[in-house]
Amino acid sequence: MPVKKINIENADHALALFGHEDANLRYVERRFKVHAFVRRDRASGGISLVLRGSTKRLSEAMDYLSGHHQPQEAGSEPARENEDSRACPQAVFTTYFNRGIVPKTGNQNKYVEAMESNDIVVAIGPAGTGKTFLAVAYALKCLNDKKVSRIVLSRPVVEAGEKLGFLPGDLYEKLYPYLKPLYDAFFAMLGPEKFKSMQVTETIEIVPLAYMRGRTLEDAFIILDEAQNTTQNQMKMFLTRMGQGSRIVVTGDITQVDLENKKLSGLEISEQILAGIDNVVFIRLDETDVVRHPLVKRVIRAYDDWEKRPAPQPHSGGLGRLESQGDATSLGDGNMARGHGRPASIP
Numbered sequence: 600m601p602v603k604k605i606n607i608e609n610a611d612h613a614l615a616l617f618g619h620e621d622a623n624l625r626y627v628e629r630r631f632k633v634h635a636f637v638r639r640d641r642a643s644g645g646i647s648l649v650l651r652g653s654t655k656r657l658s659e660a661m662d663y664l665s666g667h668h669q670p671q672e673a674g675s676e677p678a679r680e681n682e683d684s685r686a687c688p689q690a691v692f693t694t695y696f697n698r699g700i701v702p703k704t705g706n707q708n709k710y711v712e713a714m715e716s717n718d719i720v721v722a723i724g725p726a727g728t729g730k731t732f733l734a735v736a737y738a739l740k741c742l743n744d745k746k747v748s749r750i751v752l753s754r755p756v757v758e759a760g761e762k763l764g765f766l767p768g769d770l771y772e773k774l775y776p777y778l779k780p781l782y783d784a785f786f787a788m789l790g791p792e793k794f795k796s797m798q799v800t801e802t803i804e805i806v807p808l809a810y811m812r813g814r815t816l817e818d819a820f821i822i823l824d825e826a827q828n829t830t831q832n833q834m835k836m837f838l839t840r841m842g843q844g845s846r847i848v849v850t851g852d853i854t855q856v857d858l859e860n861k862k863l864s865g866l867e868i869s870e871q872i873l874a875g876i877d878n879v880v881f882i883r884l885d886e887t888d889v890v891r892h893p894l895v896k897r898v899i900r901a902y903d904d905w906e907k908r909p910a911p912q913p914h915s916g917g918l919g920r921l922e923s924q925g926d927a928t929s930l931g932d933g934n935m936a937r938g939h940g941r942p943a944s945i946p
Contacts, residue, residue: 603657604638605648605664616648616664624648626696631660692736692743695790700736703729704888711737713880714848719838721826721849721869724884725899730850731824735784738820738848742802747846748818749801752781753837755808755828781805781824808833817842826851826866828858834865854902 607613617624624635633652640647650660690699691711702708707729713720714737722730738750756777785794785803797803808829823829823837826849834849841847851866858864873879886899 600651601654601657603650603661605650605661607637607646607648613646623696626698627660627663631656631663633657633660691733692740692788694788695793696787700733700788702733703890704884706882706884706888707733710882710884713882714846717878717880718845719841719847719849719873719879720882721866721873721880722882722884723851723853723866723870724882724888725852725854725886727890727895727899728884728888729890730852730884731780731822732784734822734824734848734850735781736788738822739788741820741846747820747844750803750820750822751816752803752805752822752824753808753811754778754781754824755826755833777807778805808837811840812836814840815842816840816845818844819846821845821847823847823849824851827853827856827864829865830858830863831865831868831872834869854906 605616607616627633627650628635631652633650633656635648635650638647638649639645648664650657652660690701692700694700702711706724710720710722710730710733714734722734724730735750735752738747741747742750754777782794782805789797794803798805808823819842821840826834828851829837837849838847849866849869853864853867856864856867870881873881886895886903889895889899
């Protein structure tokens, strides 16, 4: 089978070719139906990207890579055309890897439309429905259109079984795993270099919810993720950070509350509190909007069905009745003294 080779000039060239965690190579393989791999020349020690496939596919892939991934100076971004924007004019945002972010369901369309026409949008739905991803995409669109000057994302740091104190490192290193899903969304849309540069200039800021107190954020697109893990007071505190020219999107899944008292979720009660306020919209998504693996829909539906089952009735007789009355129970030949947790004395 025919092969083509691209010599890798330096680390920046490699990053431009491969993308974050090889995402661009996977995109090239999917789009052009070629096989991509890296090979080291034993004689020179040089590294090259090798593509294998049909002659036509190889030519298309090489044209794409040569046009979009020429070696760059350190820290610079390769020039890119918005190809997917031309192909998909309804795309919310076109990523660093030329992938158009497009709503895929009716509810997702309503979600995007709500963000376009309202200052506060609350999206409630199960995992995998695109709540955070679409919010990040629309925030970047607003930033590109100069409707806002920065993006601020926040999450409550709530332990889901593991204790923060047992994680290694300083405070930042302990918090990083909780904020990692937000970093992943930006990596996928901006590429690593642009995302890092926007963090340095604080055009994009990702902070724990506790650090939001006392701030006023103007001309900002503010996203609160995992809002089901906020209390009522925390939700009030977050919503009142909103300054002039700002927009807020709140996302969460009320079936995955990690608070000790699940009834205290600020997200669940917010719809009752904020109902009737102009420019505040609630969007509900469900398992039909899940865009992850098809099994995720079935898992969500199974858990929903399980949680709707009636609670089992307590057993009314036998050992339960005897224990509730404090009576002794005969277990084989070992009689227990009535009302005492020790064996009866043997004469």
